[in-house]
Amino acid sequence: MGLFKTLIKLFIIFNIFVVSLIAEETDKRHILYLMHSNEIDKALNQYQKAWENEPLDLEILQKMSLILLKNGANSSDIETQKLSMFGAGLSASNISLEILEIGLKSSDLETQLLSLHFISLLNDNKTDLLLTKAMRSDFLPTRLEAAYHMAQRKHPHAIGQIESLMMKLPVFLKPFFPHLFAMLGTNGATKFLLRFLNDSNSDVRLETVLSIANLNRDDLLQHIRKKLPNSTIGEKEAIFYAFYKLKDSSTIKDIEKLSTSSIENVKLSSLRALYHLGNSSKKTDIEKLAKEGNLFAISILKEITGSENTLKTLLKSKNKLIKVNAAISLLGLKDSSGLDTLKTILITDSKDTALQPFLSIGRTMMYFKIVPLAIYRVKDIKNDPSLSIREALLKEALELNEDDFLSLIKAIYDTPQSDLIPTATALLENLASEKAIAFLKDKAKFSNIPLIRDYANLALYRLKEEGPYESYIATWIKSQDEDLIIQLNINPEKKSEKTQNIYSLTKEESTRLLLDMFIALSSKQDETSLKIIVSAIKKTNPKNRYALAGMLIRATQ
Numbered sequence: 001m002g003l004f005k006t007l008i009k010l011f012i013i014f015n016i017f018v019v020s021l022i023a024e025e026t027d028k029r030h031i032l033y034l035m036h037s038n039e040i041d042k043a044l045n046q047y048q049k050a051w052e053n054e055p056l057d058l059e060i061l062q063k064m065s066l067i068l069l070k071n072g073a074n075s076s077d078i079e080t081q082k083l084s085m086f087g088a089g090l091s092a093s094n095i096s097l098e099i100l101e102i103g104l105k106s107s108d109l110e111t112q113l114l115s116l117h118f119i120s121l122l123n124d125n126k127t128d129l130l131l132t133k134a135m136r137s138d139f140l141p142t143r144l145e146a147a148y149h150m151a152q153r154k155h156p157h158a159i160g161q162i163e164s165l166m167m168k169l170p171v172f173l174k175p176f177f178p179h180l181f182a183m184l185g186t187n188g189a190t191k192f193l194l195r196f197l198n199d200s201n202s203d204v205r206l207e208t209v210l211s212i213a214n215l216n217r218d219d220l221l222q223h224i225r226k227k228l229p230n231s232t233i234g235e236k237e238a239i240f241y242a243f244y245k246l247k248d249s250s251t252i253k254d255i256e257k258l259s260t261s262s263i264e265n266v267k268l269s270s271l272r273a274l275y276h277l278g279n280s281s282k283k284t285d286i287e288k289l290a291k292e293g294n295l296f297a298i299s300i301l302k303e304i305t306g307s308e309n310t311l312k313t314l315l316k317s318k319n320k321l322i323k324v325n326a327a328i329s330l331l332g333l334k335d336s337s338g339l340d341t342l343k344t345i346l347i348t349d350s351k352d353t354a355l356q357p358f359l360s361i362g363r364t365m366m367y368f369k370i371v372p373l374a375i376y377r378v379k380d381i382k383n384d385p386s387l388s389i390r391e392a393l394l395k396e397a398l399e400l401n402e403d404d405f406l407s408l409i410k411a412i413y414d415t416p417q418s419d420l421i422p423t424a425t426a427l428l429e430n431l432a433s434e435k436a437i438a439f440l441k442d443k444a445k446f447s448n449i450p451l452i453r454d455y456a457n458l459a460l461y462r463l464k465e466e467g468p469y470e471s472y473i474a475t476w477i478k479s480q481d482e483d484l485i486i487q488l489n490i491n492p493e494k495k496s497e498k499t500q501n502i503y504s505l506t507k508e509e510s511t512r513l514l515l516d517m518f519i520a521l522s523s524k525q526d527e528t529s530l531k532i533i534v535s536a537i538k539k540t541n542p543k544n545r546y547a548l549a550g551m552l553i554r555a556t557q
Helices: 002-036 040-050 056-072 076-090 094-104 108-119 127-136 140-151 159-168 171-176 178-184 187-197 204-214 218-227 231-244 249-257 264-276 280-293 295-303 308-314 320-332 336-346 374-378 386-399 402-414 417-431 434-446 450-462 470-480 509-524 529-541 544-555
Strands: 354-360 367-370
Touching: 002 056, 040 056, 040 094, 040 249, 040 529, 056 076, 056 094, 056 374, 056 544, 076 094, 076 108, 076 544, 094 108, 094 127, 094 544, 108 127, 108 374, 127 140, 140 159, 140 178, 159 178, 159 187, 159 417, 171 178, 171 204, 171 320, 171 450, 178 204, 178 336, 187 204, 187 218, 187 308, 204 231, 218 231, 218 249, 231 249, 231 264, 249 264, 264 280, 264 295, 264 529, 264 544, 280 295, 280 308, 280 402, 295 308, 295 320, 308 320, 308 336, 308 434, 320 336, 320 386, 354 386, 367 417, 386 417, 402 417, 402 434, 417 434, 417 509, 434 450, 450 509, 470 529, 509 529, 529 544
Parallel strands: none
Antiparallel strands: 354 367
């Protein structure tokens, strides 16, 4: 009898267990059904209710996110399409390839470019196929972008595809192609480069020499040597650049002949090549040109150790361009002497100016000009185009001694220079020294400027410092205006690169901070963070859900 009662109990327990499993499976299917039906709020409510007191079901969360992204990708609303591509890209997962493929078929150029950018970052057998599909786009920028990525990945069909595209395009676009064939590096691609070196278009010849130099194609040096006698001014400059980049000491006598040229660019580029090929006496000649006010020479001095005293003298010049470029070169030499001038460059205050790079005719030398921002307003460019330059200079300043770097950061925070706060905070986080952390803690607690306080708390959270930083982020997210929509910034004229990050695809301080907060949470991959993101998806503007869905996928892998 006792055995019978035990069996009955086991049978009842088993049935209860089976029923609960069936109920849970039914809940899952119903949640996914609601997601497919675009009943997002109902699905999220049911998910939260079902797993309120239990560990989150990550598999179902991932499936919900994929359904949301797929629905968005198929939307007729262009903004929703773009945000879905952005979300799929943020997931950093091969499982999002199907969604990104939908973006390639969009009738909108920016959606295609976003999709293509993120496809190129994924290593999957299907990526090569999708790049080939992108080459059939109705939009030229998409095809040029796809050609770039095919060359970069050394796609098996790259030569045929790139040649076909080149033949269909106007001659003025031909200079775009030498770099692609130089990247490929195959025998077939090299034949094209040899033809380009003798092309009737001087821009094609110039771009070919530069591509050979920048991609270290020393196998083509002998062909570049032959070009020197009959080359243009720009080509001579590029050829000298190639000689020193590829360490071709056999050409020193030929370079010497032109180091006294009456054409300043030819003279300077030859002196630079000779210096880098081991003739340190040419430093004096380059310094002489710099003292005479040659801005290209001043810029080149950042490559020449021991030129600090000359640059310090130039800092006293009444010519603003000389001072600015001398300070930037000193920064390149890890010298803090130009710090005060550097602060005037980085901190715009009420100045209505922007930094703009100015390239030499051979595109191997550069200095910075100061131009009125009004020029860009006429062109309907709303953001300061020199921001990326100032961010790069600030990152370079991290190489200075810590106290000098921190004085620069303090000036940025005290102004405050809002557009540099995210980069400045990230650099402090990267430094992670005792002084840097103390500075962040002070700003997190006492700053009366919300942007500074927000980023300082975020940095300390990412550094895993003890404190109320997670709760600060959770509170910040809950307090966000539902009308805030993630703003994307896609430039069809700018070729994307593997090193490009999400911030170059977004605009507006609020958008960047919102993404920073959510990325920090998704990177932690714990229950608390995931619940915050799920709650935010419910509350946020419906269009933001696609980016957050991508972060959920990222966090559940």
